[in-house]
Amino acid sequence: MKAYVDPDLCTGCELCVDICPEVFSMNGDIAIAVKDAVPAEAEEAAQDAGDQCPVGAIIVE
Numbered sequence: 001m002k003a004y005v006d007p008d009l010c011t012g013c014e015l016c017v018d019i020c021p022e023v024f025s026m027n028g029d030i031a032i033a034v035k036d037a038v039p040a041e042a043e044e045a046a047q048d049a050g051d052q053c054p055v056g057a058i059i060v061e
Contacts (some may be wrong), residue, residue, distance in 0.1 A: 002061055003033040003046050009057035016058055024058075031057070037040035 003023050004018070007030050016024040016031050022042040025034045038046045038060070050058035 001034070001038040001046065002044050003038050003050065004059045005031045005033055006059070007032075008058045009055050010020060011055055011057075015054070016049035017051055019049040019052060022046075022048060 005024070009031040012026070012029040012031065014026060014031070017026055020042055022029050023033055023035050023038050023046045026032070047060050050060040
């Protein structure tokens with residue numbers, strides 16, 4: 001599983017970082033995915049972060 005953040009859509013609300021800090025981090029005022037692959041133990045939280053992103057900036061596949 002991989003996670004991506006679309007920098008053109010991200011509003012910097014930090015919700016993904018709060019939900020899944022193992023995968024997401026802030027880079028200035030936008031979120032980034034800090035792992036190439038989502039660790040197995042963080043898959044559910046990464047998906048939850050994607051589902052809860054208010055602007056749909058997170059893609060988890």
